[in-house]
Amino acid sequence: MMTQLQATPLRTLALSRRRGAGAAARPMAGSVRCSAAARSYSITLLPGDGIGPEVVAVAKDVLSVAGSKEGVELRFQEMLMGGAALDAAGVPLPDETLAAARASDAILLGAIGGYKWDNNEKHLKPETGLLNIRAGLGVFANLRPATVLPQLVDASTLKKEVAEGVDIMVVRELTGGIYFGKPRGFGTNDKGEETGFNTEIYSVAEIDRIARVAFEVARKRGGKLCSVDKANVLEASMLWRKRVTAIASEFPDVELSHMYVDNAAMQLVRNPKQFDTIVTNNIFGDILSDEASMITGSIGMLPSASVGESGPGLFEPIHGSAPDIAGQDKANPLATILSAAMLLKYGLGVESAAKRIEAAVTETLDNGFRTGDIHSPGTLYLHCSLLAHQSRVLRLFDK
Numbered sequence: 001m002m003t004q005l006q007a008t009p010l011r012t013l014a015l016s017r018r019r020g021a022g023a024a025a026r027p028m029a030g031s032v033r034c035s036a037a038a039r040s041y042s043i044t045l046l047p048g049d050g051i052g053p054e055v056v057a058v059a060k061d062v063l064s065v066a067g068s069k070e071g072v073e074l075r076f077q078e079m080l081m082g083g084a085a086l087d088a089a090g091v092p093l094p095d096e097t098l099a100a101a102r103a104s105d106a107i108l109l110g111a112i113g114g115y116k117w118d119n120n121e122k123h124l125k126p127e128t129g130l131l132n133i134r135a136g137l138g139v140f141a142n143l144r145p146a147t148v149l150p151q152l153v154d155a156s157t158l159k160k161e162v163a164e165g166v167d168i169m170v171v172r173e174l175t176g177g178i179y180f181g182k183p184r185g186f187g188t189n190d191k192g193e194e195t196g197f198n199t200e201i202y203s204v205a206e207i208d209r210i211a212r213v214a215f216e217v218a219r220k221r222g223g224k225l226c227s228v229d230k231a232n233v234l235e236a237s238m239l240w241r242k243r244v245t246a247i248a249s250e251f252p253d254v255e256l257s258h259m260y261v262d263n264a265a266m267q268l269v270r271n272p273k274q275f276d277t278i279v280t281n282n283i284f285g286d287i288l289s290d291e292a293s294m295i296t297g298s299i300g301m302l303p304s305a306s307v308g309e310s311g312p313g314l315f316e317p318i319h320g321s322a323p324d325i326a327g328q329d330k331a332n333p334l335a336t337i338l339s340a341a342m343l344l345k346y347g348l349g350v351e352s353a354a355k356r357i358e359a360a361v362t363e364t365l366d367n368g369f370r371t372g373d374i375h376s377p378g379t380l381y382l383h384c385s386l387l388a389h390q391s392r393v394l395r396l397f398d399k
């Protein structure tokens with residue numbers, strides 16, 4: 001099957017390694033339904049909860065300026081999702097939100113969730129809204145680049161010589177596996193005890209399509225793909241390993257290896273430079289990308305792009321709603337700003353505007369501006385909104 005990813009943008013994208021802050025914005029694109037000649041695009045904003053609205057507000061600002069500098073009109077519509085939608089409309093993903101997202105050229109999501117809704121029934125949890133929009137858009141491939149920027153080597157929790165130069169792309173399967181598998185629920189075992197259960201399940205088609213995306217990505221990066229699974233124990237992983245190995249024959253130029261997830265978690269902190277591209281299932285990709293983010297200095301640095309076979313791409317930071325710092329203007333907005341750059345480059349094909357954002361991020365860091373999570377001696381602590389302001393004035397307005 002020829003996916004849209006393979007047919008158009010993914011194949012043509014430059015996915016080579018290490019290009020400064022912009023290296024984070026490297027992977028792919030959703031379909032763009034507005035012709036480049038028209039230069040006018042509709043963007044659905046889903047701020048969500050907690051720090052979501054804070055980081056989306058600054059990313060929107062940066063997007064607008066970058067777009068207008070390049071003569072691109074970006075039309076924004078903000079829609080409810082997550083806890084905000086629960087409070088306003090009683091559901092975590094209103095039909096109008098999904099419809100608006102589907103009808104737009106690209107979607108920028110902040111984050112969802114918070115203490116207030118933690119004990120809701122499953123169908124009334126903000127997280128269910130997130131899973132449903134990913135499934136509803138069919139964005140099965142989630143690319144999470146973990147790149148250690150030279151300016152932030154000292155912010156890494158790993159030793160400089162271990163962190164320096166790390167550049168990993170995690171290709172996470174996003175619409176299958178245990179987060180979606182059935183049966184799931186609560187029950188009672190034969191001792192009368194309450195149980196909770198979920199199902200890790202993948203079909204051949206689901207594995208083959210994510211494997212092909214990952215091989216394409218690896219081919220355009222360092223040519224190495226490590227498939228992470230738990231095939232020594234789980235049947236779903238046994239099938240995963242068998243299919244990834246089979247798909248490898250279509251990509252003889254890519255060196256494939258396999259690793260169990262427990263070892264991968266250890267190797268990521270032992271010697272992360274051994275990894276180029278990682279492909280893994282939904283839950284392992286969720287966990288390993290959070291782990292990889294700390295090598296770069298903070299979870300507040302990692303953007304992501306999610307795409308499917310057709311329709312708009314979904315762009316979001318990998319972090320959550322961070323209720324512990326929400327409302328304090330403390331969040332690092334760079335993951336969302338870099339997600340906005342990915343949106344421009346791979347969602348809309350407006351690479352020049354993406355480059356402005358990437359350059360602004362680089363220059364902001366070069367000038368020593370930092371939010372609290374990546375602050376170190378000798379750098380200047382700024383709040384979220386001010387850091388974004390620096391991103392704008394230093395580069396976008398001036399050049």
Ligand SMILES: NC(=O)C1=CN([C@@H]2O[C@H](COP(=O)(O)OP(=O)(O)OC[C@H]3O[C@@H](n4cnc5c(N)ncnc54)[C@H](O)[C@@H]3O)[C@@H](O)[C@H]2O)C=CC1
Pocket residue numbers: 051110111112113114115127130299300301316317318319320321322323324325330331332333335373
């Ligand atoms: N994509 C999404 O919307 C996601 C939502 N969640 C939800 O978010 C809520 C909080 O989950 P947690 O497990 O605490 O994960 P989290 O990613 O929200 O926060 C983990 C830690 O990282 C910090 N952090 C996260 N983003 C940051 C940023 N941009 N700048 C500085 N520090 C940052 C937080 O302050 C916190 O200490 C939960 O309701 C969870 O379900 C979690 C992950 C992803």
Ligand SMILES: CC(C)CC(=O)C(=O)O
Pocket residue numbers: 127130131179286318
């Ligand atoms: C609801 C969760 C699956 C969200 C999350 O942690 C993620 O996508 O990274």
Ligand SMILES: [Mg+2]
Pocket residue numbers: 286287290318
């Ligand atoms: Mg996560």
